[in-house]
Amino acid sequence: MINDTELYRVTDVMRLLKMSRTVIYEQLRSGRLRSVYQGRARRITSAALRDYIALLERESEAA
Structure with a gap:
């Protein structure tokens, strides 16, 4: 879950995504x-992180 006040380590992002x-x-x-x-x-x-997820969603819709 993405929390608005957090800075994530690369290892955290690896797990989330x-x-x-x-x-x-x-x-x-x-x-x-x-x-x-x-x-x-x-x-x-x-x-x-939210922007990246939105980018992935836009790319999948365009495909």
Whole structure:
């Protein structure tokens, strides 16, 4: 479940989306999934996660 006030670790996003670490980092590198840095740690905001899910939904509707 996505909580509006959370910053998610990559491992959390892997579990939520049921995707591998490699796929998550590919999505981050391509800009399809956005992230921020908290110190040296990469985090994914709840808004970025919702936007990514919406992008996947739009792509599946167009196919």
